[in-house]
Amino acid sequence: MTLLTDPLGYEFFVRALAASILVGLVCAVIGTYMVLRGLAFMGDALSHAAFPGVVAAYLLGAPFYLGATIAAVGTALAIGWITRRGRIRGDTTIGVLFAGMFAFGIFLFSTIPNYVGDLFGFLFGEVLGISGADLVALAILSVIVLGIVTVLWKELLYSTFDPLAAAASGLPVAALEYLFLGLIALTIVISLQAVGIILVVAMLVTPAATAQLLADRFSRLMAIAVLIGTLAPIGGLYLSFWTNTASGALIVLVETAAFLVALALGPRTGLLRARRRSAPG
Amino acid sequence: MTSPHREPDRHPETVRLVGHAGEPAPGHEHHAGHTGGPPLSVWLVDVSVGYEDKAVLEDVDLQLPAGSLTAVVGPNGGGKSTLLKLIAGLLEPWGGTISVLGGRPGEHARAMAYVPQAEAVDWSFPVAAGDVVMMGRYPRLGPLRRPGSRDHAAVAHALDLVGMTAHARRQIGALSGGQRRRVFLARALASQPDLYLLDEPVTGVDNATQEDLMAVLDAEARSGKTVIASTHDLASAAQHFRSIVAVNGTVIAQGDASLVLDADVLMRTYGGHLLFVGERAVVLDDAHHHDEAPGGEVHHHEGTPGRGTRRR
Numbered sequence: 001m002t003l004l005t006d007p008l009g010y011e012f013f014v015r016a017l018a019a020s021i022l023v024g025l026v027c028a029v030i031g032t033y034m035v036l037r038g039l040a041f042m043g044d045a046l047s048h049a050a051f052p053g054v055v056a057a058y059l060l061g062a063p064f065y066l067g068a069t070i071a072a073v074g075t076a077l078a079i080g081w082i083t084r085r086g087r088i089r090g091d092t093t094i095g096v097l098f099a100g101m102f103a104f105g106i107f108l109f110s111t112i113p114n115y116v117g118d119l120f121g122f123l124f125g126e127v128l129g130i131s132g133a134d135l136v137a138l139a140i141l142s143v144i145v146l147g148i149v150t151v152l153w154k155e156l157l158y159s160t161f162d163p164l165a166a167a168a169s170g171l172p173v174a175a176l177e178y179l180f181l182g183l184i185a186l187t188i189v190i191s192l193q194a195v196g197i198i199l200v201v202a203m204l205v206t207p208a209a210t211a212q213l214l215a216d217r218f219s220r221l222m223a224i225a226v227l228i229g230t231l232a233p234i235g236g237l238y239l240s241f242w243t244n245t246a247s248g249a250l251i252v253l254v255e256t257a258a259f260l261v262a263l264a265l266g267p268r269t270g271l272l273r274a275r276r277r278s279a280p281g
Numbered sequence: 282m283t284s285p286h287r288e289p290d291r292h293p294e295t296v297r298l299v300g301h302a303g304e305p306a307p308g309h310e311h312h313a314g315h316t317g318g319p320p321l322s323v324w325l326v327d328v329s330v331g332y333e334d335k336a337v338l339e340d341v342d343l344q345l346p347a348g349s350l351t352a353v354v355g356p357n358g359g360g361k362s363t364l365l366k367l368i369a370g371l372l373e374p375w376g377g378t379i380s381v382l383g384g385r386p387g388e389h390a391r392a393m394a395y396v397p398q399a400e401a402v403d404w405s406f407p408v409a410a411g412d413v414v415m416m417g418r419y420p421r422l423g424p425l426r427r428p429g430s431r432d433h434a435a436v437a438h439a440l441d442l443v444g445m446t447a448h449a450r451r452q453i454g455a456l457s458g459g460q461r462r463r464v465f466l467a468r469a470l471a472s473q474p475d476l477y478l479l480d481e482p483v484t485g486v487d488n489a490t491q492e493d494l495m496a497v498l499d500a501e502a503r504s505g506k507t508v509i510a511s512t513h514d515l516a517s518a519a520q521h522f523r524s525i526v527a528v529n530g531t532v533i534a535q536g537d538a539s540l541v542l543d544a545d546v547l548m549r550t551y552g553g554h555l556l557f558v559g560e561r562a563v564v565l566d567d568a569h570h571h572d573e574a575p576g577g578e579v580h581h582h583e584g585t586p587g588r589g590t591r592r593r
Contacts, residue, residue, distance in 0.1 A: 023374040036406065087333070158416045161406050164397045168369040169420040169472060170390030185333050214409065221407045 007241045016127045019135050020233035020251060022193040023127075023203065026142045028229025029149055030187040031204035032222045033180065035212065037160050040205045041091060042181070043081070045098035047188045047200040049075035051105030054122055054192065059108065065137050069193055072185035075101055080181050096152070125196030125248035127237075134193060141190045145183055156180060157218060194233070195248035205233070206255040213259075213266040228258050319346040321380070322476055322507035323368055330367050337363045340531050341377065345509065345524075347475070349556030350502035352518035353511040355528035355550050361511035364400065364528055365478045368509065369395045382476055391420050394469035395478045399461060399485070404454040410464045411449035414439055416471035439470040442497050459490035465495055470501075477501065479510040481486060483517060495521040515541045 007013040034043055053071025057064045075097055082097075083090040107145075109119065121129075130138075149156065159166040159173045167173040191200045211224035236251030243250075263269050323345040331337045338360040345351055353361045367379065370387025382389040408416075417439070418432040428436075434463065436466070440446045443463040453461060469477055477498065479506045483491040495517075502523070504507045509526075512518055519541045519556050525586060527533040527540070527550040534546045 154419045154422065155424060158419045159414065161408060162397065162402060163411075164366075164371060164401060165395050166420075167371055168390060168393060168395030168478065169417075170387070171420055203407070216407050217409055218407050218412065
């Protein structure tokens, strides 16, 4: 029992727990829409695009949330705009901007003397080091994202499922698309400190992907994704505390394990079912 | 002219091969009938549209009164879907004037239901048939508001009309092709529109589904709603619709549904894809299904134009 209660004696652990549960919740909600819209790659791109913003904020002594938000939201809107305007496929635009922004971040970073030390934190997160002020900022951003989704969940769902019919019946589909890209960007900003740039995409995509294996109704899919998204950080943080290993990586590993279990036992993809189907000719 | 009332079976206009009549541009404020017939639902004057810099439709003139049940026919790539999207407000015209339900396209969006081609839909999406139909209610509900008893009643009624009540809780991908089309028509019905824009609503479905869905659309048209549906099934167009619009790069002809039997109209619509063998017309519509046809394969769709057989 002390194995579970001991870590709670540390203020940093409780803060980290609160932060990562919140991050898991927001990521699961946004990730559900992302997966259904086929935007998983966009999550990866925007997290990398946030990097120069984080570094710039660090250089200027500004809050990192501000820099990351400007860089990620700016890139999200640019990707949306170029894809709508240009004759370039969306994934191509994403590839160009994401690598370009990340390179700019590395360039900025290399201007800092003795920069190697903090790089690890930026790339892989350090939720155990989250400050009280950062936790408050994270909570405010989470309320904003979840609030917008609460107001517009129907409209987001319809425009995801059938954008043509939704637009014809009067929903502002293009505006909703931009708004959603903005929500992805904000979610990534929220998640950076917990899991870092490289692993954010897993927080976004894995819970929803796991839920897709288990549910064929939207509400249930969202519920399962939220359940995984909020439980995985708890498991991951304890494992990290006990084994003294990287917290962000363990959170993602717990989610990945959940996905693999669902893949093996799920009603549609499960190995048991596959075996049963292949047995009789 | 025909009387403006009591003859829902007859299209108010006689057969009319479209030329350049130099008609006045439709004002958005008045959409009353031009000849004293029912008010016009859709009125296009000299409209052109395309994608990027390639024109798909040019010099389109079209008038469809309220209560009409119109099939849009023509070869693939001829602009059937584009015409529907134009009326739906999904495409900006390059030029010309469009009036839809007495306003700009999209101005009365909530009075309009658009159903895309089956190919445009992700059938693995995690929604049940009933959820899809409820989406038809979302635009009028607006943000924040959850569906209420009236919405649930409208959904139940729509599902009942298309015979899908028993399947309301099944995921859409688990339904047959015909059942999926029923569900999508139910979504349109649930939104209680004045104008239906349906892209290939009965393509590739079984006969029973086709009869059922066309009966529902026929009833909607009789109650004064305007129904416009694209089809490349000429037999279906002649049999189930009251008027047709033949489209190939522009509007070739507009008039009574029997027009699809007219050799001249067929010739001008399908051009080189049409072959007359004695009294039978053969549509060599090798363009359609080109997505799935292996290279070099040509589909011969033969039969009389009135009762042609289609490959499924």
